[in-house]
Amino acid sequence: MKTRIEKDSMGDIEVPADALYSAQTQRAVNNFKISGLTLPEGFIKALALVKYCAAQANLKLDNIEADKAKAIQDAALTIYDGRWLDQFPVDVFQTGSGTSSNMNANEVIANLARRESNIDIHPNDDVNRGQSSNDVIPTTIAVSSALAVAEQLLPAAEHLIDSIRHKAGQLSHVVKTGRTHLMDAMPLTMAQELESWAQQLQLSVDQIKQLQPALQRLSQGGTAIGTGINAPQGFAEAFNDALSDFTELSFTAHDCLFAGIAGQETSLLLSGHLNTLAATLMKISNDLRWMNSGPLAGLGEISLTALQPGSSIMPGKVNPVIPEAVTMVVAQVSGNHSTITTAAQAGNFQLNVMLPVIAYNLLQSIELLSNSCHALADQAIADFSVNEEQIEHALAKNPILVTALNPVIGYNKAADIAKRAYKEKRAIIDVAEEMTDLSRQRLSELLDPKKLTQGGLSDD
Numbered sequence: 001m002k003t004r005i006e007k008d009s010m011g012d013i014e015v016p017a018d019a020l021y022s023a024q025t026q027r028a029v030n031n032f033k034i035s036g037l038t039l040p041e042g043f044i045k046a047l048a049l050v051k052y053c054a055a056q057a058n059l060k061l062d063n064i065e066a067d068k069a070k071a072i073q074d075a076a077l078t079i080y081d082g083r084w085l086d087q088f089p090v091d092v093f094q095t096g097s098g099t100s101s102n103m104n105a106n107e108v109i110a111n112l113a114r115r116e117s118n119i120d121i122h123p124n125d126d127v128n129r130g131q132s133s134n135d136v137i138p139t140t141i142a143v144s145s146a147l148a149v150a151e152q153l154l155p156a157a158e159h160l161i162d163s164i165r166h167k168a169g170q171l172s173h174v175v176k177t178g179r180t181h182l183m184d185a186m187p188l189t190m191a192q193e194l195e196s197w198a199q200q201l202q203l204s205v206d207q208i209k210q211l212q213p214a215l216q217r218l219s220q221g222g223t224a225i226g227t228g229i230n231a232p233q234g235f236a237e238a239f240n241d242a243l244s245d246f247t248e249l250s251f252t253a254h255d256c257l258f259a260g261i262a263g264q265e266t267s268l269l270l271s272g273h274l275n276t277l278a279a280t281l282m283k284i285s286n287d288l289r290w291m292n293s294g295p296l297a298g299l300g301e302i303s304l305t306a307l308q309p310g311s312s313i314m315p316g317k318v319n320p321v322i323p324e325a326v327t328m329v330v331a332q333v334s335g336n337h338s339t340i341t342t343a344a345q346a347g348n349f350q351l352n353v354m355l356p357v358i359a360y361n362l363l364q365s366i367e368l369l370s371n372s373c374h375a376l377a378d379q380a381i382a383d384f385s386v387n388e389e390q391i392e393h394a395l396a397k398n399p400i401l402v403t404a405l406n407p408v409i410g411y412n413k414a415a416d417i418a419k420r421a422y423k424e425k426r427a428i429i430d431v432a433e434e435m436t437d438l439s440r441q442r443l444s445e446l447l448d449p450k451k452l453t454q455g456g457l458s459d460d
Contacts, residue, residue, distance in 0.1 A: 020087045022107040022123065028100035032091040039101055039356060040363045044088050046144035047105045048079035050136055050220065051127060053246065057238035058129050068126055071119050075112035084108060092360045096346065096353025098137035102128070130231040132223040134261050134351055139220040141267060141359045146215045146249060148366040149208060149270070156373035157205050157277065161198045163377035167384075168194035175449045176301060176391045177398045182290075184400045187449040190386065197284050204277035211269055216251045218243075219260025225350040226258030264352050267362055268344040271337045274365045278333040281372055285323035285330075288380055292320050301391050302384045322380045326372045333368060336361035397421075401428045401447050408446065409436055 003014040008023035015026045052073050059069040078084060087108045094100045106123035113121045121127065128136075172191040179185050221236025223229050228236075236253040243251045254260035294300035310319035339361050343354035352358075399418040406414050413436070421431040429443050438446070445451075 020084060020108045020111045021089075021104055022111065024100065024103040024123075025090060025107050028090045028094055028104070032094045032100070034091050034093040037092045037360065038088060038090065039092060039359060040367070041082070041085055042148050042363050042367075043140060043144045043359050044085055044105075045080050045082070046147060047101065047136070047140045048076045048109070049243070049246065050140050050143060051105055051109055052076040052080065053239050053242040054129070054131055054136075054220070055127075056242040057235050058232070060238045060242075061232040061234055063232045063235075064126065064129055067117065067119055068113075068121055071113035071117035071121060072109055072127055074116060075109045078112065079105075079108065084112070092356050094356055096355060097133050097351060098140075098355045098359070099133040101356065102131075102133035102136045130223070130235050131220070132230075134224050135219045135222045135257070137355045137359075138261055138264070138352070139218045141264075141355065141362065142215055142218055143243070143247075143251070144359065145267065145270060145362055145366065146212065146251075147247065148363060148370075149212065149215065150249060152370040153366050153373075154205060154208065156370040157201060157208075160373040160377040160381070161201050161205070163381045164194050164198045164201070167381050168198070171386060174386055174388060174391060175395060175453055177395050177400075184398050186400060186403055187395060187398070187452050189450075189453050192453065193287075197280075197287070200280045200283065201277070204273055204280060207273045207276070208270070211266070211273060213250075214266050215270060216249060217254045217260070217266075218251055219254050219257050221253060222257030222261050226256070226261050228257065258350065262350050262352060263347045264340075264344040264355070264358055267358050268340055271340040271362055271365065274333055274362075274369060275337040277369055278330040278365075281326050281369070281376065282330040284376065285326045288323045288376075288384075289320045292323075292384070299390075299394075300387055301394075302386055304380055305383050307379065320380075322375050326376055329368045329372045333365045336365045395449055396427050397425065399428050401449065401452065402432065404446050404452055405432065405436075405438075408438070 002017040004017045005012050006015045006023040006026065007013075008027075010023075010027070013023045013026050015022060019026075055064065055069045055072040055076070058064040059066060088101070088104055090100045090104050103123065106127040109127045110121045110123040113119065113127075168191040171194065172189055174190040175187050176190055176193070177184050178188045218236075218240060219226075220239045221228055221231055223231050236257070240251045240253055288302070288304065291299055291301040292304045295303065304320050304322070306318040307321055308318075310317040310321075340358055343358045343361075344352070346352055346354040399421040402414045402418045402421070405417070417428065417432050417435050420435070421428045424431070429440070429447050432438065432443050432447070433440055436443075
């Protein structure tokens with residue numbers, strides 16, 4: 001491999017001849033051969049956007065020459081647009097402030113800007129002007145998360161909710177056996193069951209939306225520890241104005257720049273909401289798997305669309321692959337939340353020193369959950385079919401329907417009827433007719449499954 005010599009404050013180092021990065025990035029590549037994992041595309045693009053807006057703020061405050069600002073912004077935009085992502089090779093497990101990744105961006109942007117403008121642009125003095133890794137990286141975590149939430153996660157979750165509610169609207173006539181403890185319980189409509197999923201999801205959506213203003217409060221302008229040393233007066237406001245104009249999201253300065261640099265509580269709060277959303281997706285996925293189980297020896301209430309062969313040895317077997325994939329996503333998101341919880345505790349004095357791993361896990365969770373919502377909506381919920389004959393057969397034999405007779409004949413008598421119906425594997429109405437003085441017509445009214453889904457007391 002051909003190399004060139006680059007210099008930094010520590011001396012000379014060999015760098016690949018065609019690399020856009022320079023000495024500090026290469027030192028990080030050499031030092032952190034740990035995982036082979038690099039920070040995700042969304043983070044790198046947000047980091048480039050931070051550099052673009054910092055240049056805009058410096059220009060507005062007469063803190064940089066116009067030609068330099070333009071060269072920096074043009075270079076940063078090419079990265080934001082998705083070019084040069086292969087020029088960000090630094091491992092996730094690096095210096096805890098993310099300094100290596102900040103310098104990686106500074107060096108790539110400086111080299112691109114020099115190449116296109118023929119202006120001498122320095123990665124620290126120009127690209128990083130008015131900034132520190134200590135405010136850039138927390139800001140980039142917040143910006144990348146805010147954009148991913150607004151552009152990916154919330155639309156995906158709302159799409160899933162809409163899909164569930166659309167399906168529920170088609171199934172209000174289907175009455176099925178409810179289950180608690182995986183055991184037969186009182187009936188409900190399938191629409192009621194699906195609406196419960198939608199409401200559980202809506203809770204997470206609402207909580208994430210409530211968190212958005214906090215997520216969009218940034219520490220940029222605090223520089224090294226929060227005092228704003230080496231940043232011009234008004235930098236935070238000018239930066240946030242530029243970022244808000246560019247993204248059409250409302251970004252503001254953190255109420256306390258010291259806190260924004262020292263802590264990662266907002267990231268942890270977001271991770272908690274993601275973990276809650278994941279728990280709901282686990283519930284929905286497992287409900288789908290149970291309802292689809294069989295088709296002959298399980299519940300067999302629904303049939304998910306067959307997407308691929310389910311076995312390498314059992315011909316004709318088809319498995320609920322989308323819900324299963326989503327349950328694995330939930331396991332990953334739960335693990336990510338545990339990692340972020342530990343990392344958020346690493347705010348020693350004026351700086352959190354586990355920022356890169358927070359960024360990696362937070363953005364991965366958002367991406368996984370966004371994709372999972374789309375997969376469930378489009379490949380599981382939208383087109384499953386209902387096996388109404390199987391549902392009606394199970395419902396007719398459900399001994400728990402006797403609960404509706406409690407106000408008329410009492411709990412103990414109803415329990416005796418249920419036990420006998422279960423033992424003899426007979427319909428509850430037949431046994432109740434033999435063991436009470438209620439007429440068949442009266443029993444039919446009291447035990448009507450559709451009526452039982454509407455709640456309330458049975459008429460005496």
